[in-house]
Amino acid sequence: MDVLEQCRSWTAEHLRTGGGDCYYRAISGTSDGTEVEFEGKRVIMAASHDYLGLSADPRVREAAVAAVRRFGTSLGGSRAVSGSLDLHEELEDRLARFLGHEAAAVLPSGYQANLMLAPLLTAGRYVYSDLLNHASLAEVIRLGDAAERKFLHGDMDHLNELLTAASGADGADGKIILTDGIFSVGGDICELPDLMKLADAHGAHVVVDSSHDLGVLGPNGAGAGDHFGLRPLLVTSALSKSLASVGGVIAGPAEVIHYLRFHARTALFTAAAAPANVAAALAALDILQSEPERRARVLDLAEQLHRGLRALGYDTGTSLTPIVPVLTRGRERCLRMWQELCGAGVFTAPMTYPAVRAGREVLRITLTAAHTDQQLVRVLAAFEEVGRKEGLVPPVPTRRTAPDTGGRPAVIPPTRTRAFTG
Incomplete structure (x- = not known):
């Protein structure tokens, strides 16, 4: 055909x-x-993931405009050759510290940030992925040569079985567990404490895609790791949600990030993130941390x-x-x-x-x-x-309540809280 x-x-x-x-x-x-x-x-x-309402904030908009005036609309090259700015390095340093890691690399998209993992998924290693992980994590597994093992969504018993089965095989020390922090369709939070315990027990490492939890979870807003007080090996995230921009980041140990910069094709052979996007993310990060x-x-x-x-x-x-x-x-x-x-x-x-x-x-x-x-x-x-x-809502609304409202009405009254307008 x-x-x-x-x-x-x-x-x-x-x-x-x-x-x-x-x-x-x-x-x-x-x-x-x-x-x-x-x-x-x-x-x-x-239907927007602009969780903190910053994409229209005047401070974020003006930061993007100022970057265009200073650097133009595009850098015309990859970060490895001609596309690196001190602006990129400032964002990487800020995000690394914010996420509790030594180093970070900024990419043009969150999808590409996950594809940065490919050089770690080499032959003889095992990668364990939650069945409901984002498509970009499924894609990086296809790019790599590691043996894939999918575990039922949030099912730690199933994951333990899979990890145990590989314990006597070659590459038993080369195990990586991939999970979303907040799952992008169901909205549920990963069982990071249980994942980390299993990883420790089986000599594995955990990587969390925090695209939907960065800015939302944790006492500092740094995502699932911050929420649970834990530090996975690597954290990836899109910048297009709470950071009101376009781009991606991967953060972790300095030696790992340095290695990936020179071995991940998604970083080596793509144009650098646009100055306006980097500046917008920096401004949004300032607001996220201060408000x-x-x-x-x-x-x-x-x-x-x-x-x-x-x-x-x-x-x-x-x-x-x-x-x-x-x-x-x-x-x-x-x-x-x-x-x-x-x-x-x-x-x-x-x-x-x-x-x-x-x-x-x-x-x-x-x-x-x-x-x-x-x-x-x-x-x-x-x-x-x-x-x-x-026919999904009966003629007379049901009286079910979930969860316990503590006596509060089903809808907050207009005088209770005001929206942010920047």
Whole structure:
């Protein structure tokens, strides 16, 4: 068969009938990051991972503009040749210290930061990956030559079995465990203490992708390691979430980072991260560290959103984080509800196969520290309206409460907390 035949069959009609036209939809305008213009209508953006609400912050914007004026829009080369700035090194130093490590390397994307791991996954070694890890971790395993062992999501007994089975094999000392800090669809937090204990018992190392927990978890906002008071071998993260930029970072022991800079093709053969993106991340990091109330705000909004949806009868899984998955069970229903919610003024993220397995489709909702209490009320009202139409919300709302509210109402009153506007 012609190699292009599969492309010709992927028509616009196929996208419409299969629901694929819910994706790659253009937004025509945004102001403060909480609402956008979509198909001529202003809707609440509830699908962004800008957790701290910093992408529209004037301080972050001005830092990016100043960097463009000073350095231009692109450096025209890789970091190894002509693309390194003192700005890159400043961000790397700051992020290394923030994450509790000796050194860090900044990449143009979070996906590339995970691909930096490939030189460690050599033949004769074993890599253990949570079944629900991000696609970029699956991709780096494909790039490497290590033997892959996937363990059931969050199942420490299964992981222990796999580690034990390899204990007598060649390369028994070459074991790496990969996990997300916060899982990007389910919103649950990894069992890092148990992972570290198993790693110690079996001579393995743990690597955590903290893309969704950096800025959200821990007393300092440094992610899952900070949250549990533990230090995995390596931490990777995207800069496109709480740091309101585009890029990625990998942090760890200085000798490891130095080695990867010279052996990871994803670093050697890619253009350097743009000056504007680096400067924006630096400014966002300043705010993240100096304004911990933003982290408290987004976690509080997440709690209220979870509670309100569950009170309506929705299943939001085990998540207690700003990633709120609403289980719809069924691709057609998921995509239909996405369209109906857009009509009701709320833009969410439909997650279908291959992001999730068939039958576990969800609408993923994320609010940021910049969202207001009134916007939260509107999101819940839209889910109530659409849920009734779809038969997911009964005519009379159920009285289920989860978790214990401590006597607080399902939705925080408008006077309780104000959003951040920068």
